[in-house]
Amino acid sequence: MELLHSAAIPSKQKLLIVVTISISLFTIIPLLYPFVEDPNFFFKQQHPSQTSIVKLQDSVAATHKSWDIFSGEWVPNPEAPYYTNTTCWAIHEHQNCMRFGRPDTDFIKWKWKPHGCEDDLPVFDPLRFLETVRGKTMAFVGDSVSRNHMQSLICLLSQVEYPVDASVNTSDYFKRWTYETYNFTIAPFWSTHLVKSTEPEPGKTEHSVFDLYLDEADERWTAEIGDFDYVIISSGHWHYRPSVYYENNTIIGCHYCQLPNISDFSMFYGYRKAFRTAFKAILDSETFEGVMYLRTFAPSHFEGGLWNEGGNCLRKGPYQRNETQDDVTMKLHKIQVEEFERAKVEAKRKGKRFRLLDTTQAMWLRPDGHPSRYGHLPEANVSLYNDCVHWCLPGPIDNLNDFLLAMIKREEEKGLLAQVRKMMS
């Protein structure tokens, strides 16, 4: 637990803390219940009041930290990585870059520094994370980049504990991983486009066209997430693929399908509709009471050509923070955020919590973090010969979990602060 960073708190905030704590210890202790399972926790401590003060300082400081943690830059972190391919078994074969001979390791050694913050974004604290999510469930809904993110989380947590396989479904795409000591469960839900889709027939990969039902939720996840405490959704790369768009069960057009007599739509149309439908499914859920995080698009970094034209990603370090995103990334991000904001209005009205894990810019600045040709054996016949889409583990995608923990802490502090305000009013 990183409790003891009180020195950085300015004096105005200290005043508020003093006011708050002087209400009486009796008022404070019940307020801290969200932090601890055991109601007698503070009575068992040697210095109960001191612990309470620090907790409150944390929470009060948090309200003043309302600035944007997602705008910033990468700074060196010589202490990384926090796991390797020998300490963590959860690394997917194609993201095990060290195994396939990636020669440089500097790309592992960075952390995020938000603009206007004195401190860096704290690096992931696995103990703090597990304490916070005790008894909770977390779903990762999306494609292989979402799985990449989940496996990064499992590897970071492996410093403390490994999960056991508690899957009911035998498919790798719908597993359940449980941390027994913490009764915490992680579940991936495979959903390439977030909406109902049918894959092209196998074997016809060259001219594969998806059927996307843009106004129908993908029930493989929407039917399940009602009970989850955290749902992290993301989507992106599959929308580039040729697809026929359906609405109301009728073909309305297609993206790059080159079929006669079907009008051409841009991928942006389908992307927007897919998010609208996904958010609507969560908004309409009768049972969902958790927090929905939209993890924004994580861009690829092909240079010198497209993925199938010999493009590659050979950089060894982050971009400067002034590097502008490519047009497609900017547009995809804009669409996501617009749809998110639109849904958030409705969410607020319904008392549902929608939060933005707005990591596109941070990930955009990391052209150095992809497997490139180190995602497979040199002779392997793989579709992404130079993989500039996924992220090496360990690697920059680990930092998504720094953001995730920061957001979860914020959520917890918001809850506490709301209670403090209520008591004081």
Ligand SMILES: *[C@@H]1O[C@H](CO)[C@@H](O)[C@H](O)[C@H]1NC(C)=O
């Ligand atoms: C781990 O990476 C090393 C190179 O750093 C490699 O030699 C080894 O085969 C990898 N091990 C596993 C289990 O992937």
Ligand SMILES: *[C@@H]1O[C@H](CO)[C@@H](O)[C@H](O)[C@H]1NC(C)=O
């Ligand atoms: C574990 O957490 C689940 C909710 O995620 C809860 O239903 C269950 O009762 C918990 N089990 C124990 C032993 O605390």
Ligand SMILES: *[C@@H]1O[C@H](CO)[C@@H](O)[C@H](O)[C@H]1NC(C)=O
């Ligand atoms: C696993 O779950 C998915 C989504 O609900 C379902 O489509 C699939 O049939 C299940 N597979 C097995 C083997 O149970």
Ligand SMILES: *[C@@H]1O[C@H](CO)[C@@H](O)[C@H](O)[C@H]1NC(C)=O
């Ligand atoms: C959807 O299709 C059905 C049957 O074809 C039709 O009755 C209905 O009006 C359509 N709804 C919309 C919103 O287009």
Ligand SMILES: *[C@@H]1O[C@H](CO)[C@@H](O)[C@H](O)[C@H]1NC(C)=O
């Ligand atoms: C396309 O539409 C035109 C005009 O409606 C029609 O003559 C033609 O047969 C259609 N082609 C196909 C492949 O359906």
Ligand SMILES: *[C@@H]1O[C@H](CO)[C@@H](O)[C@H](O)[C@H]1NC(C)=O
């Ligand atoms: C970003 O700033 C660096 C250093 O100030 C400069 O060398 C570089 O050209 C700039 N890049 C862009 C895209 O503006």
Ligand SMILES: *[C@@H]1O[C@H](CO)[C@@H](O)[C@H](O)[C@H]1NC(C)=O
């Ligand atoms: C690579 O795989 C594709 C599709 O699976 C196949 O058509 C092709 O012949 C393979 N190429 C080699 C060199 O094995």
